[in-house]
Structure formats: C-alpha cells, structure tokens
Amino acid sequence: MKLTTSLRGRLFAGLAVFVVGTALVAGYLAYRWAFDEAIELQDAILLQVGSLAANNRLEGRLPSEGNIDGEAELLIQDLQPRGATGDSVSMRRDLPGDLSDGLQTIAWNGEQWRILVRTRSDGSRVAVGQPTANRDEVAQDSALRTIVPLGVLIPCLMVVIAIVVDRSLRPLSSLARDIDAKQSDHLEKLPVEGIPAEILPFVASINRLLERIGAMFDRERRFVADAAHELRTPITALIVQADNLERVALSEDGRDRLQSLKTGTRRTAHLLEQLLTLARYDSEAATDPSSSEFDRIVKEVVADLLPIARKKSIDLGFIRAEAVSVHAESVALGVLARNLIDNALRHAPAGGRVDVSLFAENDHVVFQVDDTGPGIPEADLDRIFEPFFRGSRARGDGTGLGLSIVRRIVERCRGAIRLENKPLSEGAGLRVRVTIPSSKPR
Structure with missing residues (x-):
C-alpha cells in the first residue's frame, strides 16, 4: 500500500488512529464499568427488598406502577421447607425449597434467575428474585447510555482535529502558492511572517538558495550586457564597411555574398540591441x-x-x-x-x-x-x-x-x-x- 506523502494527511491519519483507538479502549472500559455497576446496584436492591420481605411477610410480584418498567419487577416467594411436598401449589411454578441462603443464580422455568434467600426468625424462608435477562438488559441500557456521549464526541473531535491541522499547515500552503506563482526569474525572498517556527529553518535555507541563484543570474546578466556592449563597435564597423563595399564594382556572385554579409551583420546588431535592452530592464531599479x-x-x-x-x-x-x-x-x-x-x-x-x-x-x-x-x-x-x-x-x-x-x-x-x-x-x-x-x- 502506498503511504500518503502529504504532511497534512499523515498528521490527520496519525491523530485519527490515536483518537479512535483510545476511544475504543475507553469505550470498552466504560461499558464494562457501567455494566458491572448496574448489576451491583440491582443486587443491592435485591438485598434491600429481601430484608423488607423477610420482616413484613411480603409475597408475590411487586406491582409495576407509574413509569416503572416491567423489566424492573421483582418476585417475592416463601419457600417450602426443605424436603416438603405439596399438591396445593404447583412445583413447576414454585422455587425449589432447598436453596441456600444468600445471593445466587439458578435456572428456573427455563430462565436464569438471580435469587436472594433469607431465613426469618421463625425459621420460614423467603426468596426475592429477578430474571437475569431483565437485569442484563437494564445494565446494557445503562452502559450504552454511558458511552453514547463518547460516540458523539469522536466525530466532533475528528472535525476539530481536521480544522486544527488545516489551520496549522495553512502557512505552508500559502508559501507553496507563493513559490508556484513566482516567475522563473523573480528571486525575491520568501516571506517569513506567520511561518511556524519548525519551518523557519527550511524557509531560511530556500532564501539563501535564492540569494545564490540571484547572484549567479546577476553575473550572467552583467556578462551578457558587457559582451553585447563590447561587440557593438566591431559590428557597427562591419555594417559600415559592408555599406562601403556596395560602391565598389563587384561581380554578381560577390554582390550576393555581400548581401548575405549585410543581412547577418544587421541581424547580429539587432540581437545585440535586444540583449542590451533586456539587460537594462533586468538590472535597473524600478x-x-x-x-x-x-x-x-x-x-x-x-x-x-x-x-x-x-x-x-x-x-x-x-x-x-x-x-x-x-x-x-x-x-x-x-x-x-x-x-x-x-x-x-x-x-x-x-x-x-x-x-x-x-x-x-x-x-x-x-x-x-x-x-x-x-x-x-x-x-x-x-x-x-x-x-x-x-x-x-x-x-x-x-x-x-x-x-x-x-x-x-x-x-x-x-x-x-x-x-x-x-x-x-x-x-x-x-x-x-x-x-x-x-x-x-x-
């Protein structure tokens, strides 16, 4: 796979991987923590209701009233003495009588139940229970609500990262546009205002390079101007001598050659004038x-x-x-x-x-x-x-x-x-x- 060569892309990709990875780990830990806390809270409620049922002879299902979900209903049931049998109550629907005291998870009526068993002072026993499926659903809902803000925060954080990276590298983009907009023979120094401190040495190196190139161009222009200036006199002399030769009797072939000579010297003179003009407009200050x-x-x-x-x-x-x-x-x-x-x-x-x-x-x-x-x-x-x-x-x-x-x-x-x-x-x-x-x- 070809890696991106864009500094902006690398920064964004690196920060994105770090943020998303951190968010996934944090989301998983937060989910497990919230889930376990919800389970512990429900066990605490079972303990409180169990104490209430043991002291007040409560039995049956606590009613779901108002906005209480059916998932939060609790079953309270007196247990039969250990080893007792009876026809008046269906054993299929009664909790086993041999449950030990305390919190435990059992399979009953095809479901997993979380049961708390308490023994009263008169020896009778009461059980308070709740299906584990309901408990897990409540715990999952609570845990998901805990990580939802994190899930919303991640996209917002990615947008903020993209904006910060873009704004941080905007001076580089502006510098690149300035360099692209320069004519090949315009060697003004690059501006350093607003350039990040980490990039300043690079910009300074470019400016020093531009200075060296500018000095080289100046030497080249001076050489061209000096050479053109020095050649003007002999070329002018050649033109004058060629004009003088027109007054001399020459053969037809000689006149053709003279015409070629005059054409070449005039073209050379025109080239020298153009070179001097170019050198003047390159070197003169505005x-x-x-x-x-x-x-x-x-x-x-x-x-x-x-x-x-x-x-x-x-x-x-x-x-x-x-x-x-x-x-x-x-x-x-x-x-x-x-x-x-x-x-x-x-x-x-x-x-x-x-x-x-x-x-x-x-x-x-x-x-x-x-x-x-x-x-x-x-x-x-x-x-x-x-x-x-x-x-x-x-x-x-x-x-x-x-x-x-x-x-x-x-x-x-x-x-x-x-x-x-x-x-x-x-x-x-x-x-x-x-x-x-x-x-x-x-």
Whole structure:
C-alpha cells in the first residue's frame, strides 16, 4: 500500500488512529464499568427488598406502577421447607425449597434467575428474585447510555482535529502558492511572517538558495550586457564597411555574398540591441516615472512600421485608438509597442491583417494586438516569454528576446500581459493583451 506523502494527511491519519483507538479502549472500559455497576446496584436492591420481605411477610410480584418498567419487577416467594411436598401449589411454578441462603443464580422455568434467600426468625424462608435477562438488559441500557456521549464526541473531535491541522499547515500552503506563482526569474525572498517556527529553518535555507541563484543570474546578466556592449563597435564597423563595399564594382556572385554579409551583420546588431535592452530592464531599479501619452507613442510606432506592412501586403491599422496615459518611460513604451507589432507583422501572412487596439478599461489601459498568423502551439505558451525561445513555428530573423523584454517592461509598469490564440469564430491568429494601470483613473 502506498503511504500518503502529504504532511497534512499523515498528521490527520496519525491523530485519527490515536483518537479512535483510545476511544475504543475507553469505550470498552466504560461499558464494562457501567455494566458491572448496574448489576451491583440491582443486587443491592435485591438485598434491600429481601430484608423488607423477610420482616413484613411480603409475597408475590411487586406491582409495576407509574413509569416503572416491567423489566424492573421483582418476585417475592416463601419457600417450602426443605424436603416438603405439596399438591396445593404447583412445583413447576414454585422455587425449589432447598436453596441456600444468600445471593445466587439458578435456572428456573427455563430462565436464569438471580435469587436472594433469607431465613426469618421463625425459621420460614423467603426468596426475592429477578430474571437475569431483565437485569442484563437494564445494565446494557445503562452502559450504552454511558458511552453514547463518547460516540458523539469522536466525530466532533475528528472535525476539530481536521480544522486544527488545516489551520496549522495553512502557512505552508500559502508559501507553496507563493513559490508556484513566482516567475522563473523573480528571486525575491520568501516571506517569513506567520511561518511556524519548525519551518523557519527550511524557509531560511530556500532564501539563501535564492540569494545564490540571484547572484549567479546577476553575473550572467552583467556578462551578457558587457559582451553585447563590447561587440557593438566591431559590428557597427562591419555594417559600415559592408555599406562601403556596395560602391565598389563587384561581380554578381560577390554582390550576393555581400548581401548575405549585410543581412547577418544587421541581424547580429539587432540581437545585440535586444540583449542590451533586456539587460537594462533586468538590472535597473524600478522607479516612479512621469505620465506618458501612450496613444501618441503607439501611433508613432505604427507609422514607422507601415512601410514594412505595405511591403508584405499586410493591412496594419487601429481598431480603437483612445487618448490614454500611463506611468511609464516613453522609451520603454515605445519598445513594448514596437516589439509586439513587429512580432505580429513577422508572423502574419501576406495579405493578412494586424489590428491594434488601445483603450481605457476601468482604471487600466489596454493595449491589444491581433494578427491573422498561425498562432502559437499550446505547448509553447508556457515558455514563450523565456529568453531566446522562438517556439516551434518561428519565422523570420527574430532573436527570441522581444517578448522577454516586453514582459520586463510590463512588470515594471505593474501591469499584466496575456497571449492567447484567437477563437475559431474570429479566425486564426494570436491575440496579445497588455493591461497597465492608467495614470488618469476614473
């Protein structure tokens, strides 16, 4: 049998077994104690009634009156002298005359009886008796009433245990949710408020690990930024020299090779610019910039990219374009808009559409880009923001850094970004929706 690996389950199961086991033992002991006490009480009643019958010549069955159960009836009978016989009274219904004095259990008329025999001062003898079945039934009822509260208490105690265990481990569940909600490159320390003292060393170890990983990431970012910065100068020089070679008389094959060289150097230059941009937004501390006119920035980006759209026969335009402002750097907003629209143009087919929407919604600004491209496979959606990940349907000469940069900018603006494939009713394509708090809340 596979044991549960849940700490909550183990605690509850262990406490449940202990409580139920203890309750069963306690219930059995309480039942036996109550049963024996009830029997002793009934024997004491027989002794008292026997003394009364011996002193007052009582005989027959004591009547059951009021709310007295028939089970509590007692038989009082004078015994025949030992060895005596008589026809006036049926021996089948009389108690044996040779019973010894005191309490005893006998078989009479097909039943077990508890009998008390007393001898009077004149030598006559009297017996007081009660069927043991009635006595046992009364004792069992009394014993069961004793353990009923325990039986009711156990389920209530199990519920209390479950609640206590759940509340005690709730900080761990909250900590797990916080860890799951973290982005892969966000390494803030885990909060220690409300964490049980037994778990604090574990949380402290995780925080120290996060510090080491963060330091490693910082070294990696600095290396990438330094390398990109150092490579900008030679790459720029290559681009200049390649442009100069266009003025030189070259063969057709030489011009083809020169064109390939220029394409490669420009792509490398674009990659370096993206790397520097990513490094800047990773390393710079978040600030509270002034308000920027987001609509003006997006319109400028669309105007800059219109020639590229016309060249690819793509219909690029606005669906909605409201005047909105956000607290963000205008340069960062320009990078955000350019990367998203350029990404849509890269994946939209010839004759397709790229629709841009910018509008206010409650206290936020929504920037949305829809294209008619193939969309993103569902398996790639979880990784699409990873640096250098271009997906299984990569097109063009992209670097795989554009969406990573966009996410950094959106997070610095305290916003959110969501990528989703458009529903079939709206046709194929990808929808990117960016939500940023507005600088002019309603």
